[in-house]
Amino acid sequence: MLVMKGIVKQFPGVRALDGVDLDVRAGEVHCLLGQNGAGKSTLIKVLAGVHQPDEGTISFNGAEVRPGSPIDAIKLGFATIYQELDLVDGLSVAENIFLGHEHARLGFVNRAAGRRAAREVLERLGHPEIRPATEVGRLSPAAKQVVSMARALSHEAKLIIMDEPSAALAHDEVSNLFRIIRELTAQGVAVVYISHRLEEIREIGDRVTVLKDGRTVAVGLPARDTPTTQIVSLMTGRNVEYVFPPRGGREFGEEVLRVENLSSPGVFKDVSFSVRAGEIVGLAGLVGSGRSEILEAVYGARPHTGRVLLDGRQVRRGVVGTVRSGMGLAPEERKAQALLLDQSVTANITLGTLPGFARFGWIDRKRERDEAKRLSEMLDIRPPDPERPIRTLSGGNQQKAVLARWLLGGRKLLLLDEPTRGVDVGARAELYAVIHDLAKQGIGVLLVSSEVPEVLGLADRVLVLREGAVIHEGEATELDEHRVLDMIMNGRAA
Ligand SMILES: Nc1ncnc2c1ncn2[C@@H]1O[C@H](COP(=O)(O)OP(=O)(O)OP(=O)(O)O)[C@@H](O)[C@H]1O
Ligand SMILES: [Mg+2]
Incomplete structure (x- = not known):
């Protein structure tokens, strides 16, 4: 044809x-x-x-x-x-x-x-x-x-x-x-x-x-x-092992995030959990189960009742407060929400000042740029030209750049919504390794993914959501794809 x-x-x-x-x-x-x-x-x-x-x-x-x-x-x-x-x-x-x-x-x-x-x-x-x-x-x-x-x-x-x-x-x-x-x-x-x-x-x-x-x-x-x-x-052009980094080598520290009785009428209800330093917690569920909305509420970008505590202190409503207090959200609809299309790759990565790069009130721009460069190399952003307008990058490479922004140092808690969407098989493994590295450095990670194997492979602990409620919480190693799918589709208990 x-x-x-x-x-x-x-x-x-x-x-x-x-x-x-x-x-x-x-x-x-x-x-x-x-x-x-x-x-x-x-x-x-x-x-x-x-x-x-x-x-x-x-x-x-x-x-x-x-x-x-x-x-x-x-x-x-x-x-x-x-x-x-x-x-x-x-x-x-x-x-x-x-x-x-x-x-x-x-x-x-x-x-x-x-x-x-x-x-x-x-x-x-x-x-x-x-x-x-x-x-x-x-x-x-x-x-x-x-x-x-x-x-x-x-x-x-x-x-x-x-x-x-x-x-x-x-x-x-x-x-x-x-x-x-x-x-x-x-x-x-x-x-x-x-x-x-x-x-x-x-x-x-x-x-x-x-x-x-x-x-x-x-x-x-x-x-x-x-x-x-x-x-x-x-x-x-090479043999990629489509695997997750080994689970060992990480220690969980203090609780970074504590969520108590979080509710938003018609979206999710009575959700409670915590994330410790160095721990990766995954949320599994269908679109519409409240996954992304919970992330938004934790981030302070969605009205809710209940409490969100970061490092034991209640987070003020409103995104500016949460960014300052050390949280980063890589949203699901990254392109629409998060890209400055005409700006360079570096500018997009370093967008938003981070506490980790501020010294005596000045932003250490060089360090910021170096770090951006290191991350784009690690994630293999192509073409490897940080000054190129991000508009001219392919969809997947734009995704990587926006993610790099959130992976850039200086945060205590990362909220990742569908981090590998649009990212190819080769780069996925790199991205998983970067997320693990961050956790190793003591950052808490809250992860949402539609791909159950990804939640199970990357997270330490998994919360299964259905219709806005947590129907299961447990160690990732004690679950398998079948059981999780059964829970999220049919509401069957584990
Ligand atoms: N408008 C443009 N101006 C300059 N370069 C561009 C433009 N559109 C695409 N490119 C470049 O062309 C190459 C191919 O990009 P393309 O978007 O076709 O990739 P793709 O296979 O769809 O990747 P992905 O899986 O990430 O979507 C990339 O190097 C990209 O940077
Ligand atoms: Mg494409």
């Missing part, structure tokens, strides 16, 4: 695509894999008419095509769900879904028809609770993803390109996404699927193309029959 040949795309100083080939068949799920910065998003933006290639050809159903703009691409029957969601926060769900479409063009007279059509698509996606009239800015990241998907479906596309669609989704929502993908492919629609979660590739993928440094290193491998180790070594 689609053949891309010898695609080259040069950005100032970076050859993002250096002769990429891709062929996609009707009715298949074609997975595009590669490390952060390999060129995946750039390649699909060429298809989507966002970037014009410098060289190479694209043919679609046998005819050569040149999508010169996003509208061209849509007319050809290509729909794209971008890694960075491109919804308009101030518009309603329905308006976003039909942006640039018939219903929208006919204006307010047809608002009712637009909403009806939007409701149909949302129902088909299994999300009748998302209301067409709601302003998109008020939705959760997962719900935004669904809206983005609804928009792609509303185009009646023949080729749907999904750039890390599952990154914002929880376990049950991923199954729903896969159900929709299967329906689409059964109708002959082709799907290009990008993800850093290799288990997903096996479950949904038919064939796999691997990119490395802007080149195709493997074309159309069978998704289910290619060993993960082979895929990983194609992606990274």
Whole structure:
């Protein structure tokens, strides 16, 4: 159905695509894999008419095509769900879904028809609770993803390109996404699927193309029959052991965080726990179980009742107070909440003054910069140019930079929400090691992740959440993935 040949795309100083080939068949799920910065998003933006290639050809159903703009691409029957969601926060769900479409063009007279059509698509996606009239800015990241998907479906596309669609989704929502993908492919629609979660590739993928440094290193491998180790070594050029650092070598100190009877009506209730210095505590649960909201409340960014004590002292409400008292929150929706896109990588990492770098009231800028550099090397942020505007980094590398900011010294407690989202398999291991190192230095860590193996592999103690309540608390070593999933999905006690 689609053949891309010898695609080259040069950005100032970076050859993002250096002769990429891709062929996609009707009715298949074609997975595009590669490390952060390999060129995946750039390649699909060429298809989507966002970037014009410098060289190479694209043919679609046998005819050569040149999508010169996003509208061209849509007319050809290509729909794209971008890694960075491109919804308009101030518009309603329905308006976003039909942006640039018939219903929208006919204006307010047809608002009712637009909403009806939007409701149909949302129902088909299994999300009748998302209301067409709601302003998109008020939705959760997962719900935004669904809206983005609804928009792609509303185009009646023949080729749907999904750039890390599952990154914002929880376990049950991923199954729903896969159900929709299967329906689409059964109708002959082709799907290009990008993800850093290799288990997903096996479950949904038919064939796999691997990119490395802007080149195709493997074309159309069978998704289910290619060993993960082979895929990983194609992606990274080395054998990565996808493992967590050993648990030993850390001592737990005094309690850094104590949370007592934390409640927020309709979101979570009566949550109590503590985190000791050097300890990693994980929160497992579905999207909507209150995980991220608990982190926000601890951080002082969400109204609640109950008490939060840092080093035995009650934390004042309001983020400024909590930052000063030594807490850092790496939020879930990092790009929207936390990036200065036009500033350099260093500026983004060192954003916000940290107590650890202040001496006699002055910030030690050099030390701060050196530390930023050390962290970007450790996390392998690419390209290794700290002065580059962060806008020009790939999605995963931006994620790493924002995380680096929170990992930069001088805190007592780190709240990490989905720290590995969008980060490739190679860099994950580095990130795990950095988190362990921080804990070793006596920092307390509170971690939220949708990936149960990550919570179990990284945390010392795990709290399992369901519908805003803690239904289990225990040592990570005494749990396994199956049991945790059973608890979070079915509410079954351990
Ligand atoms: N607008 C741009 N200007 C300059 N360089 C860019 C631009 N967009 C991407 N790049 C560079 O092109 C390369 C490929 O980036 P791309 O976003 O395609 O990677 P990716 O494979 O999607 O990675 P990730 O898994 O992190 O999303 C990177 O080196 C990136 O820094
Ligand atoms: Mg990308």
